[in-house]
Amino acid sequence: MNVNEIREQFPILNQEVNGHPLVYLDSAATSQKPIQVIEKVNEYYRLHNSNVHRGVHTLGTRATEGYEGAREKVKNFINAKSTKEVIFTRGTTTAINKVAHSYGRTNLKEGDEIVITPMEHHSNIIPWQQVARTTGATLKYIPLQEDGTISMEDVKATITENTKIVAMVHVSNVLGTINPIKEVIDVAHKHGAIVLVDGAQSTPHMKIDVQELNCDFFAFSAHKMCGPSGVGVLYGKQKLLENMEPVEFGGEMIDFVDLHESTWKELPWKFEGGTPIIAGAIGLGAAIDFLEEIGLDNIEKHEKELAHYALQKLNDFNGMKIYGPKERAGLVTFNLEDVHPHDVATALDSQGIAVRAGHHCAQPLMRWLDVTATARASFYLYNTKEDIDKLVEGLEKTKEFFGDVF
Template sequence: MDVKSIRSAFPILDQEVNGHPLVYLDSAATSQKPIEVIEAVNNYYHLNNSNVHRGVHTIGTRATDLYEGAREKVKQFIGAKNVEEIIFTRGTTTAINLVAQSYGKSHLSQGDEIVISKMEHHSNIIPWQQIAKVTGATLKYIPLETDGTIHLDNVRKTITPKTKIVAVTHVSNVLGTINPIKEITKIAHENDAVILVDGAQGVPHMKVDVVDLDCDFYAFSGHKMCAPTGIGVLYGKKQLLEQMEPVEFGGEMIDFVDLYDSTWKELPWKFEGGTPIIAGAVGLGAAIDFLTEVGLDNVTEHETMLVNYAMEQLTEIDKLTIYGPKHRAGLVTFNLADVHPHDTATVLDAEGIAVRAGHHCAQPLMKWLDVTATARASFYLYNTVDDVDNLVAGLNKAKEFFGDVF
């Protein structure tokens, strides 16, 4: 993979921050956007700005073709069987809430179980907490191993015939744990439960085939995979989506409206009320083209090389604690002695290095780790070994700055 050429496609990387070349290590929060995506969105507004599905004029037809063309690209990108199974949302959070409010509310009752894990992002915890309160269902957590992985024996013990919904992340945004989704899905189905996968940290970094995984729902966001913010995807098996009622009502999602009753459009449009996120979908389509040209296998291989190198270098730093398993996705979460991660991140920022600091929208996991917050460096296809070396140098500078705690 020609990383130098790839980096040249990301104009934001060609700048200095605080007098240093930018080292962007926060792609798990949001990825940067290649010029192809920026231009695709710009061209939509410049040449094709129109609402979709409603007009018969030329520009409206162009916009509709771009929007629905992006849906087809998503279908192919994740290996779905039917284009009707691709629902555009505002992001992973909206997609999970849609399933919780529609499928969850109608399929759960007193005594039923919802199974999730302690490594989940808040977006895959709070919707299930709320649905459990409304329906009387019980929320259960799959225990974690000491290294932050999930053992399938614990999955089998936690999921029971009472379990109706399993909701787990594909990749932990804190630990980098890559969960055995295919195996968890099999166990869920053996107990007649459906499974939703939070793929926000999965789809951008590895090939995902939803048919091979056999998951019932898969949610992800465009902005973590080189696309604009505000666009996401819910994949759902067609037979399940057809059973579900919309949770947002208004224009575009209706078939016929009478004074006292209405009927809905067919899939996927019954879940896309109002003017959809047209420019975002156009940008997502362009991002998929970009990532397809690079090759997801190449992205995975590059990130694996970077994170392995980072682990080797970071373990040499005295009093630096790394959280999560040895085999992981392309991120490293850590704390430097007793220095608050916000302070660590501030010193790194002074060196032009952007990392994340805080609880990463995973407070139950922070409690399990027995910390209040951590720092996180996350890698993507445009990062280099030099970026890792700069991170290590920045952390050594932080050690000098906070020398009294070492």
């Protein structure tokens, strides 16, 4: 399936915005959805809508089979050992919070260390700030190199015998940095620490094998990988999950309830209190089918080619500041001299080009970059070099417009 055939699977791309053909370059925020996913979610609501695990009627059975079938697809997609290690959540943020509050608050004490990096999304900073405040643990940061990468020398210097948790983004949503996550995990494990990987920006774009990485926890969201919003996954090693207490209580996650005490279901259901995101999980399963048909290796290769092409084009652009390393995932974050990134994004939108502008939920990283905000163009399997050419043309018009204004 070539890129033009792929684009035909995404109905939203076939429209005009502000009188121009849509050029969507904001997939790091959320990806668009192929018709297969849209139809699968629609089919569930039209034909199978029912609660899961509870009813013995036909619709309940269909819903349960779809929901648990999606869990099996996730297990295979990330190569988990068992479906017991796959917990459906509302997204990456919820998954990280589950680990922080269930594992972190229980296992940390004063003098222990939590190690993260300055390039983390707020979702992988604030939960650990709260855990550190509650437990007395210390929050430490691996320093960044000038190009926005981390060095293994700094990793080894930062992680100590007191480190109990390392929480790190796999791919930066701002810099496109691809962290040496397997090597970091090896160092952390030698010191007896567990590792949580924020895979929100890696899972849609490259093949993930949690057993090969040997990570203890791995979190990602469906909406960034052609799936529905409002659903995601927490992977955790079974032994760790079995020793963790749930943080949400109610229906579905219980085994026995008495007036004064209760017991929990086995994995993974003890962490899925209440009616789950059934349609979302089924849609995620359809998204996995779609991505695997195309091939994650093909997607990764395509995006790296686009990133390389975009860097070439934008490096030749006078007055352009680009952030991040040369070797990167499929996004480019930049600022246009003397033009606020919000103005850049607004001007591009008037030409039908969608990019992100702001701090990207990474304010500490913005301060490290010594800026308040940036613009970001992010690419996915449906983008083309022509999209990047239109971005460059749009930036030229934007610069010309604001040059005339000032």
